[in-house]
Amino acid sequence: MRTEPVDAFQSRVAKHAALADPARLRIVDLLTLGDFSPTELQAELGMPSNLLSHHLRALEDAGLLTRHRSEADKRRSYIRLAAGALEGLAPGSEHGARRVLFVCTRNSARSQIAAALWRQVSEIPSTSAGTHPADRISQGAIDVARRHGVDLPEVPPRRLGEVAGGDFIVTVCDNAHEELTSLNGIHWSVPDPLRTNTEEAFENAFADISSRISDLAPRVHAA
Numbered sequence: 001m002r003t004e005p006v007d008a009f010q011s012r013v014a015k016h017a018a019l020a021d022p023a024r025l026r027i028v029d030l031l032t033l034g035d036f037s038p039t040e041l042q043a044e045l046g047m048p049s050n051l052l053s054h055h056l057r058a059l060e061d062a063g064l065l066t067r068h069r070s071e072a073d074k075r076r077s078y079i080r081l082a083a084g085a086l087e088g089l090a091p092g093s094e095h096g097a098r099r100v101l102f103v104c105t106r107n108s109a110r111s112q113i114a115a116a117l118w119r120q121v122s123e124i125p126s127t128s129a130g131t132h133p134a135d136r137i138s139q140g141a142i143d144v145a146r147r148h149g150v151d152l153p154e155v156p157p158r159r160l161g162e163v164a165g166g167d168f169i170v171t172v173c174d175n176a177h178e179e180l181t182s183l184n185g186i187h188w189s190v191p192d193p194l195r196t197n198t199e200e201a202f203e204n205a206f207a208d209i210s211s212r213i214s215d216l217a218p219r220v221h222a223a
Helices: 006-019 022-031 038-045 049-061 110-121 139-147 174-179 199-219
Strands: 065-069 077-081 095-097 100-104 126-130 168-171 185-187 220-222
Touching (some): 006 022, 022 049, 022 065, 095 168
Antiparallel strands (some): 065 077
16 A cells, blocks of 8 residues: 655645635635635625634645735735645545455455446456355346446356455455455445345445445556
């Protein structure tokens, strides 16, 4: 796992601390739309000038905004978001991977869906495996993937020991995660759609996995 430099981390801490105040978050929300003078911000927020000044100083100290003089009325200033003010607010940990291996117990649904979705968003190879593989991929997984335009491979589920080798492992099943307690990787607690085996359960699992992959993929780099 690779983490950001200490100074970048501290900068992110300062920004989050400044934005933890509801009034400051509202100010930043407004500034994403355009520049405001202090008087305009006062009117927009219904806030006394001394309190607004306090919040603006806190946001400036955190590197979130800047001021500049009006080219018309030199007595007037405008507040704007600092360049790149909101960059780096996302989590700073990254992972290096030669291949991403998604694991569940049966390798018949969640791990198969995850590996297929990963291939759509990342150039880093992916595959899947199970701790106790089933005979075949579940029809529910095939159906939900097809409804979303995702192709699952026409291969039988595989055992983890036959597949793993220097991979970045993501368990998508609580049973697999708790069985593999010493495994070096991350875990997504995705409910098993086969417990109820309904279309809704598979849709929920698909949406959960898809969202998690969208968040993770930009933070995984080729090792």
